[in-house]
Amino acid sequence: MSTLIEVKNVTRVYRDTNGNPVYALKDVDLDIQEGEFISIIGPSGCGKTTLLRLIAGLDKPEKGTLKINGEEIGGPSFERGYIFQQAALFPWATVYDNVALGLKARKIFQANREKVQDYINLIGLDGFEKAYPHEISGGMAQRVAIIRSLINEPKVLLLDEPLGALDAFKRIELQEQLIGIWKKTKATMVMVTHDVDEAISLSGRIVIMTPRPGRIVHIVDVDLGPDRNRNNDDFIALRKLILEELHLVISQPQPEYAI
Numbered sequence: 001m002s003t004l005i006e007v008k009n010v011t012r013v014y015r016d017t018n019g020n021p022v023y024a025l026k027d028v029d030l031d032i033q034e035g036e037f038i039s040i041i042g043p044s045g046c047g048k049t050t051l052l053r054l055i056a057g058l059d060k061p062e063k064g065t066l067k068i069n070g071e072e073i074g075g076p077s078f079e080r081g082y083i084f085q086q087a088a089l090f091p092w093a094t095v096y097d098n099v100a101l102g103l104k105a106r107k108i109f110q111a112n113r114e115k116v117q118d119y120i121n122l123i124g125l126d127g128f129e130k131a132y133p134h135e136i137s138g139g140m141a142q143r144v145a146i147i148r149s150l151i152n153e154p155k156v157l158l159l160d161e162p163l164g165a166l167d168a169f170k171r172i173e174l175q176e177q178l179i180g181i182w183k184k185t186k187a188t189m190v191m192v193t194h195d196v197d198e199a200i201s202l203s204g205r206i207v208i209m210t211p212r213p214g215r216i217v218h219i220v221d222v223d224l225g226p227d228r229n230r231n232n233d234d235f236i237a238l239r240k241l242i243l244e245e246l247h248l249v250i251s252q253p254q255p256e257y258a259i
């Protein structure tokens with residue numbers, strides 16, 4: 001595999017209301033390989049969304065560089081699809097139109113119609129083309145948001161806690177669909193998640209981040225093969241390792257206060 005995305009020495013600083021710096025990311029390095037499924041995990045506020053937005057080209061770092069195929073990321077592009085945590089569908093448009101509106105070339109040619117329908121079928125929403133977002137479930141809406149990005153055949157899919165709002169059953173169903181989409185499209189998947197089992201089930205590598213300042217502490221290889229059983233010893237051992245790392249992250253010594 002070759003490197004597709006290169007994040008080098010990236011720092012992104014915000015200011016709090018007192019004007020003090022908040023290091024959302026500090027000196028972050030990450031190489032993402034073409035075609036891999038990589039997850040980013042870590043406690044709230046460790047810079048996961050910031051990192052994803054930078055890769056999407058929706059934001060710029062104060063320091064460091066982000067490249068794709070050796071070229072600096074200058075802004076958003078259809079070749080990098082971005083999926084928000086909450087499905088952001090157009091409420092006034094049907095499922096069909098929401099997907100069609102995602103098309104880079106929006107003119108409705110017959111070929112495009114077929115393509116929209118193919119993608120709707122891919123995620124099992126045939127029969128719901130005419131439904132409006134308020135008439136479908138959260139999981140269905142998230143699937144529509146995913147295919148709205150996929151329809152432009154992006155090289156990279158950036159997913160910010162895409163299944164965060166779903167219950168455990170729907171989550172597992174959509175995880176399987178995500179894997180199916182990854183295998184079918186061969187896109188590079190970069191997924192932020194809070195769910196350790198989800199990260200282990202789906203990814204080839206897991207990036208563990210810590211907050212204040214936001215940085216990468218460890219990148220774990222998941223050498224578990226394609227059929228991942230959550231009750232398998234290797235799966236359980238990996239879960240334990242990652243939870244321990246996250247626990248360490250969360251329980252870092254807090255400042256002591258004299259009473």
Ligand SMILES: Nc1ncnc2c1ncn2[C@@H]1O[C@H](COP(=O)(O)OP(=O)(O)O)[C@@H](O)[C@H]1O
Pocket residue numbers: 014015016022023024042043044045046047048049050051214
């Ligand atoms: N627009 C912003 N203005 C000020 N601070 C921000 C802004 N966006 C993010 N931050 C801060 O940067 C840090 C990282 O945020 P974020 O990337 O959203 O973390 P995560 O997605 O891991 O929860 C947090 O401390 C957050 O409060």
Ligand SMILES: [Mg+2]
Pocket residue numbers: 048049050
């Ligand atoms: Mg976030």
